[in-house]
Amino acid sequence: MATPAEMFREIIVRDLTYCPDTGMLCWARTGKGRPNRKGYAGYLNPRTGYFNVHIGGKLRQAHVLIWLLVHGELPDKQIDHINGIRNDNRIVNLRLATPQQNAALKAALNGKSEEEYVNAILESGDDLIICDPFMGEAGSGAPL
Numbered sequence: 001m002a003t004p005a006e007m008f009r010e011i012i013v014r015d016l017t018y019c020p021d022t023g024m025l026c027w028a029r030t031g032k033g034r035p036n037r038k039g040y041a042g043y044l045n046p047r048t049g050y051f052n053v054h055i056g057g058k059l060r061q062a063h064v065l066i067w068l069l070v071h072g073e074l075p076d077k078q079i080d081h082i083n084g085i086r087n088d089n090r091i092v093n094l095r096l097a098t099p100q101q102n103a104a105l106k107a108a109l110n111g112k113s114e115e116e117y118v119n120a121i122l123e124s125g126d127d128l129i130i131c132d133p134f135m136g137e138a139g140s141g142a143p144l
Contacts, residue, residue: 009068011056016041018069023089025053025062049086063089078102 002010017028025041042053042062051062063079070091080097081088084106097105 005074008056009072012065012068015055016053016065016069018066020070020091023066023087023091023093025051025065025089044087051087051089063094066091067094080105 015028017026018024019026026039027041041055042051044050045052053060053062053065055065063081064074066089067075067079075096077096077098080095080102082093082095085093
């Protein structure tokens, strides 16, 4: 018998598709409970700046669902948006971070450009793999 986490993952995989180039989630199908539900899944919460999706009877942050779709499991840490833009859910812009790392990097971004922010991450000494959609993961030489 499947665990609740496994059943939730099955729902996400069945109902959502993800475009890594844009960072957007779309509904994979229509059906019971989703009449004529096509196109982008969820909405941008203007108060928080995050995309949210109603799925499996709950409201979820899109970047958590994306992590699940790409990596096959829910994260055990917080997910940090590398460039500080909360609605930029491209997988190359998401990384796992401890609460302390996340807070420190948010403080580093305060008033800085995206380039300055990424440099602050690199200078922090935290483990970080920067991905380039044209070059693949750093050091791998393989396209994503």
